[in-house]
Amino acid sequence: MTPNDLDLRWGLMVPELLVLLAGVLVLLVDTTVKAPDQDRRGIQTGISTLACLAAAGYTAVVLGSTSGTRTGFGELFVVDGLAVWFKSVVLLSAALASLMSERWLRNHRLTSGGFIALLLFSTAGMLYMVSAADLVMLFLGLEIMSIPLYVLAASERRNARAVEAGLKYLVLGSLATGFLLFGISLLYGFTGLMGQPSTCIADVVAAVLRSAPDVPALAVGGGILLFVGMVFKVGAVPFHMWTPDVYEGSPMSITAFMSVAVKATAFAAILRVFGGSGVLEALRLHDLLFALCALTMVVGNVAALAQSSVKRMLAWSSVAHAGYILLGVLAGTQDGLAAVLFYSLGYAAMNIAAFGVLVHLSEKGHEVERLDQLRGIATRVPLQAAILAVSMLSLMGMPPLVGFWGKLYIFRAVVFADFPGHIAIAVLGVLMSAVSAYYYLRVVVVSYMSDATAPAPAHRPSFGNGLATATAAALTVLIGLAPGAFLALARDSAESLRASSAAVAPAVDASTATAVAVSPQPPRR
Amino acid sequence: MIPLAHLVFFASVLFVLGALAVVLRRNVIVVLMGIELMLNAVNLSFIGFSRYFADQAGHVFVLMVFVVAAVEVGVGIAIIVSLFKLRHTVSIDQFDQLRN
Numbered sequence: 001m002t003p004n005d006l007d008l009r010w011g012l013m014v015p016e017l018l019v020l021l022a023g024v025l026v027l028l029v030d031t032t033v034k035a036p037d038q039d040r041r042g043i044q045t046g047i048s049t050l051a052c053l054a055a056a057g058y059t060a061v062v063l064g065s066t067s068g069t070r071t072g073f074g075e076l077f078v079v080d081g082l083a084v085w086f087k088s089v090v091l092l093s094a095a096l097a098s099l100m101s102e103r104w105l106r107n108h109r110l111t112s113g114g115f116i117a118l119l120l121f122s123t124a125g126m127l128y129m130v131s132a133a134d135l136v137m138l139f140l141g142l143e144i145m146s147i148p149l150y151v152l153a154a155s156e157r158r159n160a161r162a163v164e165a166g167l168k169y170l171v172l173g174s175l176a177t178g179f180l181l182f183g184i185s186l187l188y189g190f191t192g193l194m195g196q197p198s199t200c201i202a203d204v205v206a207a208v209l210r211s212a213p214d215v216p217a218l219a220v221g222g223g224i225l226l227f228v229g230m231v232f233k234v235g236a237v238p239f240h241m242w243t244p245d246v247y248e249g250s251p252m253s254i255t256a257f258m259s260v261a262v263k264a265t266a267f268a269a270i271l272r273v274f275g276g277s278g279v280l281e282a283l284r285l286h287d288l289l290f291a292l293c294a295l296t297m298v299v300g301n302v303a304a305l306a307q308s309s310v311k312r313m314l315a316w317s318s319v320a321h322a323g324y325i326l327l328g329v330l331a332g333t334q335d336g337l338a339a340v341l342f343y344s345l346g347y348a349a350m351n352i353a354a355f356g357v358l359v360h361l362s363e364k365g366h367e368v369e370r371l372d373q374l375r376g377i378a379t380r381v382p383l384q385a386a387i388l389a390v391s392m393l394s395l396m397g398m399p400p401l402v403g404f405w406g407k408l409y410i411f412r413a414v415v416f417a418d419f420p421g422h423i424a425i426a427v428l429g430v431l432m433s434a435v436s437a438y439y440y441l442r443v444v445v446v447s448y449m450s451d452a453t454a455p456a457p458a459h460r461p462s463f464g465n466g467l468a469t470a471t472a473a474a475l476t477v478l479i480g481l482a483p484g485a486f487l488a489l490a491r492d493s494a495e496s497l498r499a500s501s502a503a504v505a506p507a508v509d510a511s512t513a514t515a516v517a518v519s520p521q522p523p524r525r
Numbered sequence: 526m527i528p529l530a531h532l533v534f535f536a537s538v539l540f541v542l543g544a545l546a547v548v549l550r551r552n553v554i555v556v557l558m559g560i561e562l563m564l565n566a567v568n569l570s571f572i573g574f575s576r577y578f579a580d581q582a583g584h585v586f587v588l589m590v591f592v593v594a595a596v597e598v599g600v601g602i603a604i605i606v607s608l609f610k611l612r613h614t615v616s617i618d619q620f621d622q623l624r625n
Contacts, residue, residue: 163611
């Protein structure tokens, strides 16, 4: 293979390179700039935010301007509507998370070089994972995303709880990686049995569809392991054990980043491998996913009811929201996939707004974690209390905020989809989001209707965190006011999935001519 | 040539043993070793398929898995060491501060 065959289209990889370059630059600032820690933190978070925004702008404007699928780097790297959408969401979350981090780092008197650089490297991993056209590329992206996050979760080295969170994340995350990898190796073997060993996602999907409806156990096993590895990162029940502990122990800005960006990335990967081509049905994963959705919504919401820690409540609520989003994957229709994209963006906005307020209220030694620490904040910090209320109402699904539209699109897609039990699971979803009203409204009630018990700690607001919170809150409201435009965008972006599965279909038809006893109609939606 | 079924069976058994070590053992160091065992089962299955189908790609994946496994263990040991400094234990059962 000559270098020309590799098809090095660097233009497609600009966002990743920009983020990686910014990470290196941030590390260099630590060694070259002689300034007080305070100024250096400002410079580093500034570089990180600007780089993420520039990369988001390049993704949305340059890469997003031409529709259609572009591949490069030896068919490993793909840029299509799906990648552009999720890259924008991830980069936006990373920009807001770096803005939020400045205050936490200042509170804990930590130097920010390593912290911000790891945040950027993790972001780069997410971007690679979202653009993976090959299962090995997907695995590498997943690891580049996860390993910095293990360190970030444990970044408060003197705090046993934080390090414990890092350890739990590492052990369970590596377990999931093992499942994912073993799944990939089995699928590699399966494609070999089908004639051409390959780990290219399109080839694997085509091979599975070709062998339908009698998919060999090798492929089913590989598919299930791969699916479990991805669902783990999403935090769906029963692979959610790590979520509350890790979210509680990690720094607040990292918790926000994990709950939003890791989830979005994992959903992008799930959609890329299992979305819209009928692989789920062919591998008989549909019933498994149905059970996962139901369990995730019920367990997430019921467990959140019992929490007295706001951070832990938000962790369980993120499990519940993973259940709602998975419903869109379960529906599998074009509407369902578009709803997954829309919900990922909306969830990013409202969750970052909620965590931003918690960061704002936290001081060194006075981390806001318990619910009763929110008592009477409406009189002390009215603006922040209002933002917290808006984000809670949006998470609950109150119209006209973005959370309402996200749930509406998801449930509508499920109702109009056709698989056994689709009405039942939509009803379950609506019931569970009614249950969630209790724990979301409790936060609003506590902050507005009770008086403060303890005197407020001395307060030093942060410009960065304020900006991040305000941006996220503004997005929550604005997307809620004009959901149609964003849904149309999401629909266009999800179109690339159908285009790529259509590209698979002719290969399927051609091969069925030669294959014996294979259904000529691949199950496609 | 070793039959494919033997290969898949052997790799699967090794993988399950590794996963069991991660879930059941109480010593964090042994848990990390369990993770290594799982990843090596994956390597074995990649190499086996690669030889069986005479496809070079499988060999390359093994190298990638090696690199990632090394990084993961590096980070894992670092976290375990800093937790050991704080708690003076490597038993998973003692790491229970994150519970309500």
